[in-house]
Amino acid sequence: MRSLARLLLAPAVGSLFLWMIVPLAMTLYFSVIRYNLMEPGEHAFVGLENFRFFVTDPSFWTAIVNTLLLLGSVIVITVVLGVLIALLVNEPFPGQGVVRVLLISPFFVMPTVNALLWKHMMMNPIYGVLAQVWRAFGLTPVDWLSDWPLLSVIIMVAWQWLPFAVLIFITSLQGMNREQLEAARMDGATWLQQFRFLVLPHLGRSIAVVVMIEMIFLLSVFAEISTTTGGGPGDASTNIAYLIFKQALLGFDVGVASAGALFAVVLANIAAAFLIRLVGKNMDR
Amino acid sequence: MDLASPTGVKIVLWVRTIAAWLVALLIFFPILFMLVTSFKTELQAIAVPSVWIFTPTLDNFTHVQERSDYLLYAKNSLITSVVSTIVGLLIAAPAAYSMAYFPGKRTKDILMWMLSTKMMPAVGALVPVYVMAQTTHLLDTTFALIVVFMLSNLPLMVWMLYSHFKEIPPEILEAARMDGASLLTEFRHVILPLAMGGIASTGLLCLVLAWNEAFWSLNLTAANAGTLAALIASYSSPEGLFWSKLSAASVLAIAPIVVFGWFSQKQLVQGLTFGAVK
Numbered sequence: 001m002r003s004l005a006r007l008l009l010a011p012a013v014g015s016l017f018l019w020m021i022v023p024l025a026m027t028l029y030f031s032v033i034r035y036n037l038m039e040p041g042e043h044a045f046v047g048l049e050n051f052r053f054f055v056t057d058p059s060f061w062t063a064i065v066n067t068l069l070l071l072g073s074v075i076v077i078t079v080v081l082g083v084l085i086a087l088l089v090n091e092p093f094p095g096q097g098v099v100r101v102l103l104i105s106p107f108f109v110m111p112t113v114n115a116l117l118w119k120h121m122m123m124n125p126i127y128g129v130l131a132q133v134w135r136a137f138g139l140t141p142v143d144w145l146s147d148w149p150l151l152s153v154i155i156m157v158a159w160q161w162l163p164f165a166v167l168i169f170i171t172s173l174q175g176m177n178r179e180q181l182e183a184a185r186m187d188g189a190t191w192l193q194q195f196r197f198l199v200l201p202h203l204g205r206s207i208a209v210v211v212m213i214e215m216i217f218l219l220s221v222f223a224e225i226s227t228t229t230g231g232g233p234g235d236a237s238t239n240i241a242y243l244i245f246k247q248a249l250l251g252f253d254v255g256v257a258s259a260g261a262l263f264a265v266v267l268a269n270i271a272a273a274f275l276i277r278l279v280g281k282n283m284d285r
Numbered sequence: 286m287d288l289a290s291p292t293g294v295k296i297v298l299w300v301r302t303i304a305a306w307l308v309a310l311l312i313f314f315p316i317l318f319m320l321v322t323s324f325k326t327e328l329q330a331i332a333v334p335s336v337w338i339f340t341p342t343l344d345n346f347t348h349v350q351e352r353s354d355y356l357l358y359a360k361n362s363l364i365t366s367v368v369s370t371i372v373g374l375l376i377a378a379p380a381a382y383s384m385a386y387f388p389g390k391r392t393k394d395i396l397m398w399m400l401s402t403k404m405m406p407a408v409g410a411l412v413p414v415y416v417m418a419q420t421t422h423l424l425d426t427t428f429a430l431i432v433v434f435m436l437s438n439l440p441l442m443v444w445m446l447y448s449h450f451k452e453i454p455p456e457i458l459e460a461a462r463m464d465g466a467s468l469l470t471e472f473r474h475v476i477l478p479l480a481m482g483g484i485a486s487t488g489l490l491c492l493v494l495a496w497n498e499a500f501w502s503l504n505l506t507a508a509n510a511g512t513l514a515a516l517i518a519s520y521s522s523p524e525g526l527f528w529s530k531l532s533a534a535s536v537l538a539i540a541p542i543v544v545f546g547w548f549s550q551k552q553l554v555q556g557l558t559f560g561a562v563k
Contacts, residue, residue: 004387012399015376015436030412089308094302101547102310102313104547108493108539110496110542112499112521116520119521121319121532129318132334159315219404219406222407227521261412262409264406265409268401271404
């Protein structure tokens with residue numbers, strides 16, 4: 001039995017291990033040599049030179065802050081709005097099915113379409129829909145991508161992930177104990193009390209799931225940045241993933257990019273350690 | 286005003302209905318706007334204020350097919366997402382089964398380790414993977430994309446299947462074993478039917494993720510194996526100013542998966558919750 005169990009596990013563990021270790025080993029090697037695609041020739045060993053270069057680059061800290069800001073804001077926005085919307089559409093009302101279909105749609109829109117749709121049709125400062133709304137209220141339209149680049153990216157990503165949160169919360173709410181709520185109401189619990197002491201604890205697990213999955217996908221947001229702001233203006237909307245990309249493919253400096261990639265791996269592991277605590281607490285049964 | 290009275294209940298329902306519809310339309314609006322724009326001429330597309338009543342034209346759609354072979358990209362998207370999902374399920378299901386029913390001391394650690402590989406930013410592996418694909422002459426092939434999509438979805442697949450298998454009561458399995466069912470019979474006649482919902486929802490989610498995957502498609506493909514995500518990115522150049530053509534291409538790229546998602550949303554949610562939400 002034991003050996004059979006191992007045998008069944010082997011292909012998944014083996015392929016994932018290779019998928020992790022081979023690129024990691026190569027990255028490790030590239031990170032200590034001079035390797036610039038524009039300067040062919042021997043790859044001299046340079047020790048920690050590339051790391052020093054990457055860390056002392058002022059873009060590095062900007063990128064870390066941006067990564068965390070993006071991650072944090074999208075999680076907060078989607079969880080808070082997600083719970084509110086889920087509560088709003090949870091009880092039956094005319095057209096509930098259609099509303100659910102409309103709500104979930106943005107989740108299926110691919111990141112490149114999402115990015116171009118918002119960049120041009122929504123956020124264009126002259127023709128865009130938001131500009132029209134601003135003018136309707138007598139305000140000066142905002143040039144979103146130039147003036148608020150990171151906020152623009154946050155809006156796009158949050159628009160994509162809000163439906164996801166809503167769906168998970170709806171599913172969770174549907175499993176709530178109605179008699180308990182009824183009893184609380186009979187005892188004169190206010191709406192806020194019901195929410196605080198019954199609904200929120202019930203949603204705990206699904207909030208953990210949403211945070212976990214969003215963290216996995218949002219640490220490496222790429223397409224939304226590359227197709228809209230290109231990380232700019234300056235580094236205003238550059239996250240770690242995009243900074244490494246810039247070094248590797250736009251700067252042709254594989255060595256420095258690899259050093260950066262190792263930092264990203266460390267960052268991911270810190271996040272993972274945090275997650276394991278969070279998920280471990282909420283998922284142990 | 287007593288909200289518990291019959292009229293009060295009615296008013297609350299009305300307010301809730303209107304609010305829910307408003308929120309849903311607001312969230313859906315960008316997609317609707319893009320859909321409408323795809324039937325406009327370029328001049329109508331950038332009119333301020335936006336035009337909502339006009340004679341629809343199909344020119345943009347024919348233009349997309351002519352300018353860049355839409356069907357080729359659609360075929361690539363379909364092949365890469367379907368094949369990577371099926372192969373992924375074939376590898377993930379036995380692993381999840383093994384961990385769910387024959388857990389060892391390390392099972393939890395293996396699960397967590399798998400999840401942590403998913404947290405590595407893909408960009409960290411970009412250069413090595415690119416170099417490997419180049420040396421094996423697999424750049425710009427659907428094969429390379431299939432392998433990469435499969436591997437990057439594998440951790441999620443194992444996790445989801447694991448939590449679905451876990452939900453099958455062990456008593457059922459014991460009963461089957463008492464009746465002398467072999468492992469294969471047990472898997473085929475007991476577990477597979479019971480876990481079908483979970484397997485379906487896992488497959489559906491990975492299909493959506495693979496279809497929408499942009500990072501690897503953008504960086505590993507060109508004219509041959511490009512997927513729809515890469516095709517759309519090619520419209521981000523100044524041509525992006527041609528709104529109605531951009532919209533038509535986008536609508537063509539997302540329509541299959543959005544419609545697919547609408548029909549399978551129930552299963553999808555089930556899969557996404559990792560069995561943690563009841």
